[in-house]
Amino acid sequence: MDKLLIRGGRSLQGQVDISGAKNAALPELCAALLTADPVELHNVPRLQDVSTMLKLIRNMGVAVQQGDDGCVRIDASGLSTPEAPYELVKTMRASVLALGPLLARFGEATVSLPGGCAIGSRPVDQHIKGLQAMGAEIVVEHGYIIARLPQGRTRLQGARITTDMVTVTGTENLLMAATLAEGETVLENAAQEPEVTDLVEMLIAMGAQIEGQGTSRIRIQGVDRLHGGTHTVVADRIEAGTFLCAVAATGGEALLRHARADHLDAVIEKLRDAGVQVEAAQGGLRVRSPGGAQLRAQGFRTTEYPGFPTDMQAQFMALNTVAQGTATVTETIFENRYMHVNELLRLGARIQVDGRVAVTEGAARLSGATVMATDLRASASLVIAGLVAEGETVVDRIYHLDRGYDCMEAKLRGLGADIERIR
Numbered sequence: 001m002d003k004l005l006i007r008g009g010r011s012l013q014g015q016v017d018i019s020g021a022k023n024a025a026l027p028e029l030c031a032a033l034l035t036a037d038p039v040e041l042h043n044v045p046r047l048q049d050v051s052t053m054l055k056l057i058r059n060m061g062v063a064v065q066q067g068d069d070g071c072v073r074i075d076a077s078g079l080s081t082p083e084a085p086y087e088l089v090k091t092m093r094a095s096v097l098a099l100g101p102l103l104a105r106f107g108e109a110t111v112s113l114p115g116g117c118a119i120g121s122r123p124v125d126q127h128i129k130g131l132q133a134m135g136a137e138i139v140v141e142h143g144y145i146i147a148r149l150p151q152g153r154t155r156l157q158g159a160r161i162t163t164d165m166v167t168v169t170g171t172e173n174l175l176m177a178a179t180l181a182e183g184e185t186v187l188e189n190a191a192q193e194p195e196v197t198d199l200v201e202m203l204i205a206m207g208a209q210i211e212g213q214g215t216s217r218i219r220i221q222g223v224d225r226l227h228g229g230t231h232t233v234v235a236d237r238i239e240a241g242t243f244l245c246a247v248a249a250t251g252g253e254a255l256l257r258h259a260r261a262d263h264l265d266a267v268i269e270k271l272r273d274a275g276v277q278v279e280a281a282q283g284g285l286r287v288r289s290p291g292g293a294q295l296r297a298q299g300f301r302t303t304e305y306p307g308f309p310t311d312m313q314a315q316f317m318a319l320n321t322v323a324q325g326t327a328t329v330t331e332t333i334f335e336n337r338y339m340h341v342n343e344l345l346r347l348g349a350r351i352q353v354d355g356r357v358a359v360t361e362g363a364a365r366l367s368g369a370t371v372m373a374t375d376l377r378a379s380a381s382l383v384i385a386g387l388v389a390e391g392e393t394v395v396d397r398i399y400h401l402d403r404g405y406d407c408m409e410a411k412l413r414g415l416g417a418d419i420e421r422i423r
């Protein structure tokens, strides 16, 4: 299993390219299943979850060509097996995003239940409930969601759906299903994340009729068929936010090319309050920081977009541990998203967790140690801490990091970090 060896203490300087967003690319690869025409996606990040998704759709009989330039061509005309098996779904929950498109185009789909994951139970009941409201007959048997249209029906029916909570992949699944349904679907309490909006832009380019993306009410007029199209995946705001925190913690100055300030308002505001300079620059975001010890720790609550993203909680907490002062973080989206805390403690951080609340006592002098990555964003927070810590930090089990970051250590090395992969 690969590890990262980090020798901390260097400030980060220079320029880095922010890749396409993992959480946009994954639903967009599934959106290509909605049509028999070829679809071309650009700026697809090179990471493990994308490889898993490509494996999943190839397994259905879809032709996929992946270039070195981030371009993926998908031809789902020969899709013969509308199924997502457990072996693939268990490694990536986002596989459930195949459910809506398969059901809408083929009238049937069999998708493994994703089950729990390290950060909580993460059910998909809202996906199922929404598709049932659109007329699907769904049973859960032997660990699989088996969905089909009632006898004699060839299309889902438009419906008015209010999800119990804001769910990102739930919104995406229902949205994709609704594009081919008969009549109008209205999604209330819809997720407003930029990745949802990016998916809608792709669907519109394929001939879908959708309005209201980026708000909590999305309206979809179903059409008979979608055609092929070309789309460029939006920049990854979480990768950009991770680099912002890394530069902030280590001190230094960097240009994050392609990063979008308008997708990171909540994080940028906290960084500015901490004492970091962040400005929109031509073609990206410029960040300048005097280093963690000169910053003021900031409290925050994770909420749905446009609030502070849960996917940035761990990275910002690593920054808080080295900044001055006490800060209170409340995680409201997932019930168990503090696994990075025990590992940060091993590096010398001072953090107390009580349920969903974590209090950091700042100004810790972190010292290198061996730590273990437990999920994707937790891994990123350990890398940030390792970049600041004195001496050597080894981050073990970085397959979590590889799931969601495109060449992270190479990008950090490009900014001057002393970091290497040990195979």
Ligand code: UD1
Pocket: 023, 026, 093, 094, 120, 121, 122, 123, 124, 125, 126, 127, 165, 166, 167, 168, 169, 170, 310, 311, 333, 334, 335
């Ligand atoms: C997506 C992101 C993930 C991010 C999360 C929250 C992708 C591929 N993943 O995950 O990186 O951390 O949004 O921003 O885009 N819930 C239910 N029932 C459901 C659906 C959700 O109870 O049917 C609950 C979840 O357990 C969680 C909350 O709703 O507590 C939000 O989850 P959701 O937005 O669905 O997260 P994902 O879409 O899985």
